[in-house]
Amino acid sequence: MTPQSPRSAVPSAAPCRVTVCRGCCCGDPAKVPGVDHAGQIARLRRALGDAAPVRASECLDVCDQANVVVVQPSAAGRAAGGRPVWLGLVNDDDALADIAAWVRAGGPGLAEPPGVLDLYEFTVSRRVGKALES
Template sequence: MPANTIPPSGAPCRVVVCRDCCCGTPKVAGVDHDAQTARLRAQVPVRVSDCLDICEQANVIVVQPSAEGRAAGARPVWLGLVNDPGATEDIAAWVRAGGPGVAPRPEILDLYTVTPPRQRGIA
């Protein structure tokens, strides 16, 4: 195997959950943020992050592709307004299936897809 090739057992697909000033706080009413994070952690690799600078879309979840997904050209997928347990389950199922670049994104998640803050305003 060439030195620059990532073995199939490389980095897994994972989820980054924003939990800071808006996401994961009472500002987003009616959501059990701890339960959402726990449910994701029970199913897929999760990293909790401070503010991802897209507060108007709270709760924000970023699905990072696995090494295999990145090798296929996939980029992280940003999801906003993830305040429904069904959406949480859809995200977890997609990640378990392989996530970006490996498994097709469920069409329902198109409703949650947002533009990352660093890409806004780029023509």
């Protein structure tokens, strides 16, 4: 029996990934005052627990939407047709809670997002979207 690499052993177990922009504008109190920017990431990590990793990214080049969160589908979600969902103006804890609940329910491709997240969703150019995928 040939051992399998961890990546090929359980591809369907790959969870959603959540990326929080913390570049030039996102995370900047001068651009978005009154928000605990560092605390956002910590609260999102606590809310998600082991359901999905949360990572901070350099500028995602959509500064007019600060603060930006991108939810990438799990392997199962992608197989079901899910694609990354870009959320902008995520500047309050209620939005973070809705994002966390959606990801815990399965995220893109597997669960419908809470309706209010439609107000946060936006479409990025292919150039910007490809940069996050790589």
